[in-house]
Amino acid sequence: MKGKSAAVSFIDQLECPRTELLFQESKPLYNEDQAVSEASRCLFCYDAPCMQACPTHINVPLFIRQIMTKNVKGSAKTILSSNIMGLSCAHICPVEVLCEGACVMNHEGKEAIHIGRLQRYSVQWAYDKQMQFFTKGKSTGKKVAVIGSGPAGLSCAAELVQLGHDVVVYESREIPGGLDSAAVAPYKLFSEDALKEISFIQKIGVEIKTGVSIGKDLSISELEQKHDLIFIGIGLGRDSDLGIPGEDLSGCAGAVEWIETIKRTNAFDPGTVRNAVVIGGGNTALDAARELKKLMVPKVTLIYRRTESEMSGYKHEKDRAAQEGIEFLFQTIPLEILGHNGKVDGMKLVKIKSENGKLTPVSGSEFSVSCDFVVKAAGQEKLSELFSEVKNLTVKNGLIQVNPETLQTGSPKYFAAGDCVSGGEEVVYAVADGKKAAKAMHELLMKEK
Ligand SMILES: Cc1cc2nc3c(=O)[nH]c(=O)nc-3n(C[C@H](O)[C@H](O)[C@H](O)COP(=O)(O)OP(=O)(O)OC[C@H]3O[C@@H](n4cnc5c(N)ncnc54)[C@H](O)[C@@H]3O)c2cc1C
Numbered sequence: 001m002k003g004k005s006a007a008v009s010f011i012d013q014l015e016c017p018r019t020e021l022l023f024q025e026s027k028p029l030y031n032e033d034q035a036v037s038e039a040s041r042c043l044f045c046y047d048a049p050c051m052q053a054c055p056t057h058i059n060v061p062l063f064i065r066q067i068m069t070k071n072v073k074g075s076a077k078t079i080l081s082s083n084i085m086g087l088s089c090a091h092i093c094p095v096e097v098l099c100e101g102a103c104v105m106n107h108e109g110k111e112a113i114h115i116g117r118l119q120r121y122s123v124q125w126a127y128d129k130q131m132q133f134f135t136k137g138k139s140t141g142k143k144v145a146v147i148g149s150g151p152a153g154l155s156c157a158a159e160l161v162q163l164g165h166d167v168v169v170y171e172s173r174e175i176p177g178g179l180d181s182a183a184v185a186p187y188k189l190f191s192e193d194a195l196k197e198i199s200f201i202q203k204i205g206v207e208i209k210t211g212v213s214i215g216k217d218l219s220i221s222e223l224e225q226k227h228d229l230i231f232i233g234i235g236l237g238r239d240s241d242l243g244i245p246g247e248d249l250s251g252c253a254g255a256v257e258w259i260e261t262i263k264r265t266n267a268f269d270p271g272t273v274r275n276a277v278v279i280g281g282g283n284t285a286l287d288a289a290r291e292l293k294k295l296m297v298p299k300v301t302l303i304y305r306r307t308e309s310e311m312s313g314y315k316h317e318k319d320r321a322a323q324e325g326i327e328f329l330f331q332t333i334p335l336e337i338l339g340h341n342g343k344v345d346g347m348k349l350v351k352i353k354s355e356n357g358k359l360t361p362v363s364g365s366e367f368s369v370s371c372d373f374v375v376k377a378a379g380q381e382k383l384s385e386l387f388s389e390v391k392n393l394t395v396k397n398g399l400i401q402v403n404p405e406t407l408q409t410g411s412p413k414y415f416a417a418g419d420c421v422s423g424g425e426e427v428v429y430a431v432a433d434g435k436k437a438a439k440a441m442h443e444l445l446m447k448e449k
């Protein structure tokens with residue numbers, strides 16, 4: 001079987017140079033004075049709403065107090081004990097609608113405590129000093145396979161290893177981390193920082209085999225024979241097509257595919273694009289549009305079929321996109337991507353109206369715009385058909401069905417969490433559910449023992 005060994009440092013495998021290095025961090029790292037000063041603003045609330053708002057329930061007032069008293073090591077341990085991907089989450093969580101959104105300061109007419117930036121200060125300090133807080137538990141002799149090295153798989157694996165189980169994570173990509181390392185906007189998190197966190201998880205004792213696609217390189221039945229339990233954390237698949245002519249033209253890409261290109265390679269030359277169009281109304285569309293603008297593409301237009309208030313992307317992200325000069329075209333859909341010499345050269349569109357919740361094209365409203373690059377952010381396909389041969393494992397609308405208490409599927413040997421169950425949420429939810437599944441898997445393994 002192919003696959004790279006667990007001891008590999010994945011950071012060394014990153015291509016250099018790569019386009020993501022052209023980005024500047026939107027929230028740079030605090031120095032000690034800044035961190036202590038920000039921590040000193042916290043009211044250390046009893047029953048803190050910030051802690052309740054965090055899906056992984058990090059003890060926020062405790063870790064902030066530890067930073068304030070310069071016990072940074074203690075604060076990092078507090079964070080990572082609840083959330084093993086505390087570094088990624090510090091960089092990329094939508095804190096505006098989670099912990100910081102719940103901070104009592106908002107009701108006092110003051111700025112919320114910058115919890116995300118304090119969390120990053122703490123965990124990065126610990127990683128820079130090569131600190132290791134957790135170790136493998138006493139061996140139980142039980143073996144678990146984790147399919148997918150995204151946040152759900154890694155969180156589940158890290159928890160199981162600490163409980164004494166042998167865990168192998170199988171990952172089809174060459175570099176682990178799932179969308180956390182491959183698709184998150186580079187101005188929020190660079191691949192290298194995501195991979196630093198993975199090194200820390202490897203050092204606890206999690207084995208990661210990359211370049212192994214379950215279902216191709218290793219069959220489901222082989223996996224079953226080798227392991228006592230299996231965790232499915234495969235996320236979602238490739239970008240969905242729009243189903244219109246011209247999608248195969250050069251200069252038309254799916255959002256996740258394109259973002260992965262800029263994060264991992266130097267193949268995209270921003271200097272060749274003057275006028276880009278992004279199709280979609282979610283956070284991925286907003287990210288792609290902002291990335292193009294930050295790469296100095298002069299004109300970036302986001303086209304969405306519904307109204308502005310119906311966009312699923314966060315309002316704070318949309319406001320930032322508008323401030324950065326991104327133009328919006330609402331209630332409009334593309335009919336065709338136009339081409340010249342095999343390359344994108346404009347787009348034919350039509351206006352849309354909503355009648356009783358149904359979207360219909362407005363007759364005679366067709367028009368064309370010029371553009372030389374198109375990014376499709378109309379969602380991702382589902383991968384769960386891979387498990388169609390597993391008895392009693394139910395897949396509904398492409399999503400794996402689980403018991404919400406245990407995250408066990410209908411087939412007792414399989415548990416699942418993350419985007420392949422939810423249909424697409426944030427990293428912090430995948431981390432929380434990966435850990436929750438690990439606890440239920442541990443109980444089952446110990447019962448069987
Ligand atoms: C463009 C984009 C930007 C985002 N930005 C943010 C953000 O800023 N903040 C945030 O919190 N969330 C963000 N998200 C959402 C977040 O990335 C996901 O919710 C999270 O990564 C889901 O984790 P997961 O482990 O379920 O799946 P994934 O991260 O998708 O990981 C699944 C892994 O399984 C692997 N895999 C699939 N099939 C197989 C197989 N057969 N064999 C072996 N391996 C397999 C895949 O290669 C992948 O590495 C973003 C998502 C996208 C698309």
Ligand code: SF4
Nearest residue numbers: 042043045050103104
């Ligand atoms: S709600 Fe705000 S002030 Fe209160 S503990 Fe949390 S971060 Fe501190």
